Amino acid sequence: MAAKRTKRDFPVHEIRRFLEPGPVVLVSSAWRGQTNIMTMGWHTVLEFSPSLVGCLISSGNHSHEMIRRSRACVINVPTVDLAAKVVGIGNCSGATVDKFDKFKLTAMAADAVRAPLIAECHANLECRLVDGGLRKQYDFFIFEVVKAHALAAPKYPKTIHYRGDGMFMVAGRSLNLRRGFRPEML
Amino acid sequence: MAAKRTKRDFPVHEIRRFLEPGPVVLVSSAWRGQTNIMTMGWHTVLEFSPSLVGCLISSGNHSHEMIRRSRACVINVPTVDLAAKVVGIGNCSGATVDKFDKFKLTAMAADAVRAPLIAECHANLECRLVDGGLRKQYDFFIFEVVKAHALAAPKYPKTIHYRGDGMFMVAGRSLNLRRGFRPEML
Numbered sequence: 001m002a003a004k005r006t007k008r009d010f011p012v013h014e015i016r017r018f019l020e021p022g023p024v025v026l027v028s029s030a031w032r033g034q035t036n037i038m039t040m041g042w043h044t045v046l047e048f049s050p051s052l053v054g055c056l057i058s059s060g061n062h063s064h065e066m067i068r069r070s071r072a073c074v075i076n077v078p079t080v081d082l083a084a085k086v087v088g089i090g091n092c093s094g095a096t097v098d099k100f101d102k103f104k105l106t107a108m109a110a111d112a113v114r115a116p117l118i119a120e121c122h123a124n125l126e127c128r129l130v131d132g133g134l135r136k137q138y139d140f141f142i143f144e145v146v147k148a149h150a151l152a153a154p155k156y157p158k159t160i161h162y163r164g165d166g167m168f169m170v171a172g173r174s175l176n177l178r179r180g181f182r183p184e185m186l
Numbered sequence: 187m188a189a190k191r192t193k194r195d196f197p198v199h200e201i202r203r204f205l206e207p208g209p210v211v212l213v214s215s216a217w218r219g220q221t222n223i224m225t226m227g228w229h230t231v232l233e234f235s236p237s238l239v240g241c242l243i244s245s246g247n248h249s250h251e252m253i254r255r256s257r258a259c260v261i262n263v264p265t266v267d268l269a270a271k272v273v274g275i276g277n278c279s280g281a282t283v284d285k286f287d288k289f290k291l292t293a294m295a296a297d298a299v300r301a302p303l304i305a306e307c308h309a310n311l312e313c314r315l316v317d318g319g320l321r322k323q324y325d326f327f328i329f330e331v332v333k334a335h336a337l338a339a340p341k342y343p344k345t346i347h348y349r350g351d352g353m354f355m356v357a358g359r360s361l362n363l364r365r366g367f368r369p370e371m372l
Contacts, residue, residue, distance in 0.1 A: 175346065
């Protein structure tokens, strides 16, 4: 089981590998003794180094205030085996539910932030809020990934990608087009 | 051939269907009689209505200045049959290459903006720059999708998703998890 396998430290400036393909992620947070998890599909890499990620976290989400106050979160990358939990997490509120408990997920201590890692996910990106200037207008948070962990295998995890209307796309085959790149563009 | 098929108007508030799964897109632009295309992987939906999209367009890209000045672009969603062209477009510069000509792509007039559509792509999202406030600091542009066009079929196009290092993921199977959603969350 993924939860039992050991993760390796992963270089923070290479986390595009996990986020750029566009998977739905689980964002975990903690504030004043409470933890929470939310499902998030609206995110983008913004910079390699520092490793910046922009995330839309609606003020309607219980996590919004927890992340605003704690200035931290963990972006966890789930695979298709967790799909039903990902949907369940996105369809209830941390205001009334302890999601780690309800969805039988394992909270692990992070190295650099106070938010918990979700052990069952393929990768865990520990994030610090570095720019909240667009939060009020757009609910947009800019985080720096300060520490990353990932399973060594599979190299290309079967992530899930949301299309809206309850429909997901499961990550398909890999396509190596390296020979079409200039070396400095890789 | 896709280029010859007729596209339908697509509701702008539903364009998450195309962008949220995270495909690499082609961004087309025009300024002072010149057109250009760039390959872009760093983007996120920001809002349903108005239909907002945030995009990272590095100042190192020839398109950056064209889009800043014209305040418009088209986000075109290519499928796997165009993968080699997507890579080629990302590995040369509009400063020295006419990309529509070099890659034998068909520029079509947009309805609402001056930037050209790429006929061969599955969907075309006509965008107006609505907030350039994060451009200087992050190369981040916030666009409103003001008009959208898409092929009626296939419903779930085989988009390509970049992992870095020359490796792509091709959109895989669909997973219907609608029954796990509360109706208002669909």
